[in-house]
Amino acid sequence: MSGFPGAHADRADAEYVVVGAPLDRSTTYQPGTRFGPRRIRAVAESFEDYDHHTGSRFTALGVHDHGDVRPGGDVEEYLIYLEGVLSDVDRDGSIPVLLGGEHTVTVAAVRALDPDVFVCLDAHLDLREAFGGDPYSHSTVTRHALEVAEEAIILGARAGSEREWQRAAEADVTVVPPEEVSEWSPAFEREVYLSVDIDAADPGFAPGTGTLEPFGLDPTAMREVVRAVAPHAVGADVVEVNDQDDDQAAVLGAKLVRAFVFAHADAAPA
Numbered sequence: 001m002s003g004f005p006g007a008h009a010d011r012a013d014a015e016y017v018v019v020g021a022p023l024d025r026s027t028t029y030q031p032g033t034r035f036g037p038r039r040i041r042a043v044a045e046s047f048e049d050y051d052h053h054t055g056s057r058f059t060a061l062g063v064h065d066h067g068d069v070r071p072g073g074d075v076e077e078y079l080i081y082l083e084g085v086l087s088d089v090d091r092d093g094s095i096p097v098l099l100g101g102e103h104t105v106t107v108a109a110v111r112a113l114d115p116d117v118f119v120c121l122d123a124h125l126d127l128r129e130a131f132g133g134d135p136y137s138h139s140t141v142t143r144h145a146l147e148v149a150e151e152a153i154i155l156g157a158r159a160g161s162e163r164e165w166q167r168a169a170e171a172d173v174t175v176v177p178p179e180e181v182s183e184w185s186p187a188f189e190r191e192v193y194l195s196v197d198i199d200a201a202d203p204g205f206a207p208g209t210g211t212l213e214p215f216g217l218d219p220t221a222m223r224e225v226v227r228a229v230a231p232h233a234v235g236a237d238v239v240e241v242n243d244q245d246d247d248q249a250a251v252l253g254a255k256l257v258r259a260f261v262f263a264h265a266d267a268a269p270a
Helices: 033-046 075-091 105-113 138-145 162-168 178-183 219-232 248-267
Strands: 016-021 063-068 095-100 117-121 151-155 173-176 192-197 233-239
Touching: 016 033, 016 075, 016 248, 033 095, 033 233, 033 248, 075 095, 075 105, 075 233, 095 105, 095 248, 105 138, 105 192, 105 233, 117 138, 117 219, 138 151, 138 192, 162 173, 178 219, 192 219, 192 248, 219 233, 219 248, 233 248
Parallel strands: 016 063, 016 095, 095 233, 117 151, 117 192, 151 173, 192 233
Antiparallel strands: none
């Protein structure tokens, strides 16, 4: 497996560590997220090293690729192991950047990094207690995140069950609908974890995802959120990319990964 293009730093010197998590177990509609990390890495090969927004080069930002943490048979055990890998990255003083895999992998990252705020670009609320009897379904991620974080902000959500919308009305959840995301800006000084579910994008831009939901975000709006949140973030992920399109979702995901690293590095103290 090739590493993320431009991720040439040694682990000991890394500012950012890319970790693949190709979990593909509870996808509701289109499976294939096991191929997400591979496709994201592959399409990034064609990207320019230089970023004109920040005036920096990706190869100069100290990115290391850990490779994939491959799942076994038990999801709960996998999440515990993945949490340990990400905790090690954090303990070493690096910022983990997780490539999914289905959204369930985010649970391990939030547990490892213990943020104050969970910020998520997502078409779905993901506030279920379980789906089909599975407490670790991809549709339970925000509920799990709220077991750690004090607050969840869901940007671009447009689908959820009645009970999820009722839960979303409580004080610790903020939902920003797609038509208002371009006007949103972060107003916090606390530690944040940023999760990017690629299905936040309208399917016209990124059809390669598990649960398609029309009337979503355009890529520019998603990029601006990533740039705005990155300076506050202790880690980030891009999840729910699969191989069921012509790499539109993977290209968007890879670009958002790089946007996160560029913006985070640009805001770091000199």
